[in-house]
Amino acid sequence: MSFPPTLLIIPGLRDHVPDHWQTLLAKKLSSNRLVCSVPPLGRVDLSCAKRVAAIQQSLKAIHGPVIVVAHSGGVISLAHWAQRHGRANVVGAVLAAPVDLDTPLPEGYPTFADLQHSGWFPVPRAQLPFPSLVAVSSNDPLAEQSRVEQFARDWGSDCVHVGAVGHLSPAFGFGEWPQAEDLIARFDRSI
Template sequence: MTSPTILLVPGLRDHVADHWQTLLEAKLPNARSVPPLAHDKLSRAARVAALDEALAGIDGPVILVAHSAGVMITVHWAQTHKRPIHGALLATPADLESPMPAGYPGMDTLSEHGWLPVPHTPLPFPSVVAFSDNDPLCSAPRAAELANQWGSMLVELGEVGHLNPAAGYGPWPMAETLIHTLL
């Protein structure tokens, strides 16, 4: 079998230079990322279309590696697209069905831009939800509930915040380990 392409699906803040996804893309020879949007940055439909376009440019098997709202982009994409996916690492999903902290879009804005409701049906490919015990964007019980609904394996990361630079994460070596479980 051809080695899968690792396609990184960033959250709403797109590419951050010292984010683990950006660093992982630079490290792995078979990794690429969904390009950032120039317009409609908050549109779920535009984000899903960008993921679909990135997938259309890849021949062979793919492992999706999503973070935060990128997880929600991935699960929304999976509801309407049939391209086979080898597996998905869904790291610290953002719970868009609960009010977010200050500085994040509100429930009305998320609904207006097509993010709600979040899909609650099993994913058509193997997946791992990696969650944090102290994520300000998704409680541990909610992450476990989503993983159960999506049919995902659940991996507790401990207290890693939202697994982003603000929580002290640039490199995240465990991502490679979890990707390997999907091979």
């Protein structure tokens, strides 16, 4: 008997946010499939190594195929994980609104020095060892569209232009993001 892939949610640098589309997606889909989230580290702990270790621990605990749903800094965490650990049981990844850490982030976000001290650089640009797609916003204040498109090319990901959706976060009206399910379905027809 074959089971549908488990979804693994990887949040951004701000960890889990109650009204974020990833949190709402996990609640919605967990009634009919296994949905796991990388355990929160908290905004204070920016350690990239700890986030990569949390991804590895989460994946080792899941038996069977996994579809990753990563957002923002979670996308960069996954790229670091893939560089160190390879494919594991990941059969696909939805990479939503990756943050451009090479460009100074707005006030309220970690500084370049904080990120450098926490091991985020260099940002991995090698091809990912699993199929992936990058959801690209045309007006994301945390990454210019052209930079995100370049990330996608470097990672070997398909680009999906999702319009002017900001950073796909509650601050930009997301809440629910129904398109996430459509993107996940590209890797899993059981949804």
